[in-house]
Amino acid sequence: MRTSTESNKLKEILSKGPEPHLMTGSQYKESLRDGRRIIDAEGNEVEDVTTHPAFKNSVEHLAKLYDYQFDPETRDKTTYIDPKDGKRYSLGWEVPKTKEDLKRRRELLRLSTYHTLGVFGRPNDYGSMKSIGFLLINDKMREENPEMADNIVKFIEFSRKHNIMSTDLVPDVQSDRSVPANQRPGRLRIVEETPDGVVLYGAKPVGSVAAQAHFVTISTGLSPDLGPNEALWIAVPVNSKGLTMVLREPVTNPDSTFEDHPIDSFGEEMDNMLIFDHVFVPREYLFSIKNVKLLSIYGETGVLAHWHILSRLMYRAEIFSGVAQTIVDILGTNSFQGVREDVSEVVSYAATLKAFILAAEEEAVVKNGVFIPSEELITAGRLHSIVHYPKIMHILRDLCGQGLVSRFTAKAWEHPDVGPKFDEFLSGTGVSAREKNRFFNFVWDLTSSSHASRVALFENVNSTNAPVVKFNLYRLYDRSAPVNFVRKHLDLPSIK
Template sequence: MTLTEAVTGSAASAGALDGARYRASLDDGREVWLDGERITDVAGHPAFAPAIAELSRLFDLQHSPELRDTMTVESPETGNRISRAYQLPRTLADLTAKRRNADVWMRETWGQHGRSPAFMATIAVGLYDFRHRLATNRPEFGDNAVAYHRYLSEHDLVLAHALGDPQIDRSASPVDHPDHALRVIEENDTGIVVRGAKQLTTLAPFAHEILVYLSASFAQRGAEEFVVWFGIPVNTAGLKILCREPLGAAPYGHAHPFGSRFDEQDAMLFFDDVLVPWDRVFLLHDGALAREGLVRINAWSQYVGQVRYRERLRTLLAVATLLARSIGVDGFRNVQEDLGELTSFVNILDHFLDAGEATAHRTDGGLIAPGPTPAAAVWAAEVASRAVEIVRRIGSAGILMQPSENDLAAPELRPFLDRYMHGKTLPVDQKSRLFRLAWDLTHDGFGQRQDLYEVVHRGDITRNRINLFHRHDQSEVLGRVEELIGKPLRAQGRGE
C-alpha cells in the first residue's frame, strides 16, 4: 500500500491519537531488544510502561474540551482533527498556534521530553517545506515528502529520527569501512535496500515511524554513496531496535518522579538489509542538498525545542528556589546570585523565542517559518550544565540523602525523620519529595542523561560556533575598520 492509499483508502485514519489507540498501535510486531531479551509486549513491559502511560495521557489531552482547539486543528484535506504539531503554518497566527500547542506538551512534561511527538512532528513539516529542493534530486522525491507528511499527520503517528552513525572509527572514511555507516546496497524496481546502523535514536521503541536523514558530512569525506534520506515503519522487516538501560527504575521503593515518567529511551538501530519502498525515499547521494536541507527542515523543530528548553529551565529554577527556601538559605547573597543567574537563562530564552517570531518569514516552500536564531543553540549548550550545577550547589549534600516513601511510613523511623530531616518551611515528607525531584533532575541516571542530552543534541558546539562566525555578516563594520586603519592615526590634543 502506498502512502497516499494509506490516507485515502480503507485504512484512512481517525486523526488525532488518544491514549488507548496509541497503546494498541504499539502491538505491531516491532523487534525491540532490551538486556538480551526480545520484548514482545512493549506497552506492557515494566521498563517501558510508565513512559508509555505518560505519552498516552498526553494524547488523551488532545481530546479534552479545554485543550482540543489548542492541540488539534481540522485537516483541510480530510476534515479529521490532526495535531497542531503537524499543521502546515501558512500565517503568523498558525505559527504562534504551534507554539501554544508546544507549550502544553512541554509544560505537562516539565521540559523533560526532548524528543516529544510535538517536537518530532515539526521535522515532518520541514520535510514538506523542502519538497521543491528534494525534487531537484529526483522529481518524485518532492512528491514523496508531501505524501509522507500527510500520512503522518492524518494518522497522528509518533516519529523518531535516526541521525548519528556508529562510534567505531571516526578517523576512517566509510568508503574504506562500509559497515561503519548505513548505506544503500541495492536499488531495484521496488525500492532501495539499506544495511548498517544508526545510533541513539531517541523514542524509537515508542514510535511508529523512523525518519533517517543528516548524512551530509559524508559528502565532505568522498562518500556520497552513503547519503540517503528515507522514512520507514518501526516494524519494518529487518529493523532491530536495541534499547539502552532504562532509567528511573524504582528499587527498594525509592521514587524517581521524573525518570520513571519521562524516560524517552535511546536506541541503536540495526538495518539488516531493509527494503525501503521508493515512495518513502526523499534524497539519494547528494551531500550538498543534504547539508542545505539539514538547516531547512529543522526550522520549526528548533523553535519548538526552545519552548521545551525554556520549560526545563523554569522547572530547574522553581526547584532551586524551593530548595533554598526549605533549608533557609534563600536570603544568602550568593544563593540569590545563583538564582538570579538561572532566572536570566529563562529570560534570555524568552527573547530568543520572541525574536524567532518577530523575524518570521515565508519560505520558498510557501510556509511561515520562525527567523533563524543559531546563537540560541550555542548559548543553550554553554549554559546547560551551569543550570544543573546551580541546583546542585543549593541542595548540596541534602540531595544525596533523603528518606523514601516507605521510610516515611515506618512507625519506628518517623519520629526521627520528623525531628532531624524536616526543613525550615516544609515537613519531612514534602522536603524529601522536593529533594528527590532535585536528585532526579541533577544526579541520578535520568538527570545525568538529561544533562548530556542538552550538551549533545544540538550538534557539535565547536562546529556550531564556527558556522555562526562564518554566517555572520560583518561586511559593513569590517569595511569601516579597514577604512579607519587605512589612514594615519592622528594623536589628539596637540592642535593637529
Template structure:
C-alpha cells in the same frame, strides 16, 4: 474557550488517536532487544512501558479542554481537527501557535524526553519548507526515480491524517574517526534497487523513542568528507519493517517506583535505540532524496524546526529550574541570604536568555522558498550554543542551593514507617512546610539534576545540541557580517 476548542467542539471530524489506540498500534511485531534479550512487545520492558503510558496520556490530552489548544488545531484543508505536531506554520502567528505544542510536551516530560513525539514531524515540515528545491532534485541511483516533492507532501499529509508518531535518527554510530573507511562502514547505503523501492543496509544510533513510535525518519549526517551517492538518502519507514532491529541502551529511569520518591524518573524514559537496517525495503513513495549529495547539504535548513524545538524545550526546562530554585529558598528559609539570591539570579539569567533566543528567532522568522515560516537560524544556533555552555553550571548551582537535602533523601516508606517515620517528620521540617513536602521538592530536583536519568539527559543535551565547536562553525557560516564591516568602514573612514 479558545478558538481551537470551539472548532474542536463544533467539528464533526478529527484525525486524532486516543491513548489506548496509540498503545494498541505499537503491538505490531517490532523486534526489540533490551539487556541483550529480545522482548515480545514494547510494554514488556517496565521503563519502555512507563514511557509508552506517558506518551499515551499525551494522546488523551488532545481531547481535553485544558490541552486541546496546545496539542491540536483545526486544519481547513482537511476540514478536521488534527495534531499540532504536523502543523505547517505559514505566518509568525502560526509559528507561535506551533510552539505551544513544544512547550506542552516539554512540561509533560519535565524536559527529559529530548525527542518527544512532535520532534520528528518538525523535520518532515522542514523538508516541506523546501519543496521547490526537492522538486528539482532527481534520483542519481540507476533504476528508480522517485518524485521527492510529491513524496514529502504525501508523507506530511499521511502524518497529519494518522496522528503519527515518529523517531528521527540522523546520527551514525560512533566508530574510528581517524579512518574514513571505518566511518563509512556503518552508513546507511542502498544495497539493491527493486521495481517499487530500494533495499538499504547499515545502522543509526541514538534513536530516541524509536521503540515507542510508529515510524523511523532517517538520513546520513557527517563523519565523512564526501557522502557516497548510495548513502545520500532521506526516508521514513514503519518501525516494524522486516529487517529493522532495535537494540536498547541500558535503562536509567525508575519505573514502578513511588511517585513521591521519583516524580520524574518514575515516568519512564525515551530509551535510545541502536537501529540496525538489515536489507530493509524502503518503498519508492517513502524516499525523499536518493543519490544526490547536494540535497544532503540541506540538513541545516531542513532541521531548523527541530533546532527550534530543542531550544524551546531547553527554555521550558530552564523555567523548571528557576521554579525549583525559588521553592528551595522558600522551603529552606534562605531567601534573605544575598549569596543564595545571587545563585537564583544566575538561574533566572539562564532562563531569560534562552527564552529571549526563542522569541528573537520567531520575531526574525522569514518564509522559506516553500512558503513556510522558519525561525531565524542564527538566533537558534547562538541559543543552543549558550544553552550547552551553561547547562552544567546551572545544574551545579541548583544542587548547591539544596545542600544536604539531595544527599539525605529517605523515601516515602521511611516516612510511613511507625518506628522511625516520626523522627523524620519532627526533625526535618522545612520553612512553613512539612518534612515530606520538603523532601518531595528534593526528590524532584534529584531526578532533574543528579540521578541516573538526569545524568543521561545532561549527556544527551550536549550531543543533541551539537558540540560547541561545531555550533561556532555554523555561526561562522550562518551569520553574514557585511553589514557589520560596512558600519566599521563608515565610522573609521575606510574607503
C-alpha cells in the same frame, strides 16, 4: 500513493476510535503492537512495548499526550479543525505558515514540556519538525527527482491523517574516523534498488524514542564525505522487516513511585541503535536518494527541529527558575546575597533563552511556504543553551546543600523508629518534613539521578554539540554590517 501495511494498520486502529484522524492514548498503545523488533539491555526480545519494564511507564506518559487531544481543557491546544474538510487533526502536523501558527505550536510544545518536565527531548510533537524541515529543501530535491520530492508532501499528509509519532536520525554510528566516511562499515547505505524501493544495510545510532514511535526520518546532512549510496532523505516504519532496535541500559527504575521519584517514575525515552539488515523501504517513503549535493545541508533542514529543541529548553529553564526559587524558599536561605545571585543566574538563563526564541520568531522568513524562525538566532541561542546548561545544573545542586542526599525513601520513612524523628527534625519553611523530602526527590531526579545524567548528555549533543554549533554560527551569522562599520570608522579598506 501505494497503500502500505502501516497505513492499513493505523487506519484500522483509527476507525475504532472517536475521531478519524486522532488517536487516543489507548489507540496509540495498540498501534505500538505492530511486530517491531527490539532487543532489551538483557539481550531479550521485547514482546510488547506497552508492558515491557523498559517502556511501560514512558508509554503511559506519552499516551497521556495523545489523550490531551480529547480533553476539553487541552483539545484546542493540541488539535485544530482543518477548514478544508471540517475534520480535526493534530496541531503537531500542521505546517506553520505564519507567526501565529508557530506561536500556537509553541503552546503545544509548552504543554508537552511541562507534562514530561522536558526530559523527553523527542515528545509526540517533535518528529514532524524534521519532516516539515525537509520541505525547506524540497526545491533542491525536486531538481533531481520531482516524484520523490512529492513524496515528502505526501508523507506529511499521511502523518497528519494518521496522527503518527516519528523521530529523526542524523549522525552515523561511531567508528574509526581515520577511515574515509564512505568506507566505514556501519554507515547506512543502499545495497539494492528496485522499481519499488531500496534495500538498506548498516546502522543508525541513538534513535531517542524511536522504539516508542511509528516512524524514523533519516537524513544524512551531517556527513558531507559520503557517497551516492549513503545520501538518504527518507522515512522508515519502525516495524520494517530486518530492522532491529537495540536498547541502551535503562536509567530509571520501572517500579519507582511518584513519592520517591517524582520525575523518573514516569519513565524515559529509550535511546537505541537501529540495525538495518537488508531493510526494504518502499518508494513512497523516499524523498531524495543519491543526491550528494545535499550532503551538507543539515542546518537548513534542521531549523524547525532546532527551534523545538531550544523552545523546549526555554520551558525547562522556566521550570529551573521555579525550582531554584522553591529551594531557597523551603530552606529559608532566600535572604542570603550569594544565594540570590545564584537564583538570578538561573533566571537569566531562562530569560536569555526566551529572548532568543522571541527574536528568532520575530526575524523569521517564509521558505517554500513554511514559516521558519531565524537560523542565525536559533543557532546562537542553542550555543548559549548548551554551554550554560551544566552551570545551571550545578547551581541547582549547590543551592540544595545536603538536601539531595538527606532525603529518604517512603519505605525508610515508614520505619516506626525513624519516620517520626524525620517528621520532628527535617521540616522546611512552610512545608512539612515529608513534603520537603518529596521536593528534594524531585530536584534529585531533575539534576542528579542517572536519568538526569542521560538528559544532560542529550542536551549537550542531541542535535550536534557545541564545537559543531560554533562552526555553524561562524559560517552563517551575518556580521558584515558591523565589520564594515568598524572598518569605515577607522578608515580601513571595506570588505565585500
